[in-house]
Amino acid sequence: MKKYILIALITTFVSCKKETEENYGQPKQDNTAIVISGQELFEGKGTCNACHLPDQKVIGPSIAEIAKIYKEKKGSIISFLKEESEPIVDPSQYEVMKTNFAITKLMSNEELKALEDYIYTFSK
Template identity: 50%
Template sequence: MKKFIFLILFSILISCDKKESEAFGAASSKHETPIELGEKLFNGSGMCYTCHKPNQKIIGPSIIEIATIYKNNNASIVDFLRENAKPIVDPSQYEVMKTNFAITKSMKDHELEAIELYMKSFIK
């Protein structure tokens, strides 16, 4: 229980990072690819970077682990972020992740799809 409370407090603390963020739905530049938009959202207003790193577990699973499991299960990361699908990577971390659904639910579909493409770009 103490570990769970620490994880929540740590997530909140890190989420208060002073990093500049773009407004949801902001028009992307004409030359920005969906993967570039996904990277910008993942590392900016999406706040995903606070818990997920490319190839190491921090608070949440690594991007590579998430993308690989979703690819192998032919599942949708977007559906999970919309809370339309159950967690398949690490269900024990679901309660920690739920606090971020307020952010992902305010994103447009193309933004979530861009995040999914960005995450899947880490696997071959």
């Protein structure tokens, strides 16, 4: 019986964590968030690679073409993905792209920025 009480006391003592003065009164940071790359979004959650390849047109324009045109025209890929601006690369494919806005509109601003940054890596 004494062993069980001793184990319980040790477990309680070890599991208690003292707040340091530097953290006192500050909200705790949530380190469970995972930073995701634009490429991971492009190929995963965004399913963009189903229609866009790096250097050739498939269903939609290539990533390189998108990056080039948005850079030249100083457009906002993020605004387009939020469906807040008109298409500037290939307006004829806009109806096809509309189905994907359901995905991109649910992305956070950080995710959209990562996606935009990834696309711009293909500009020359």
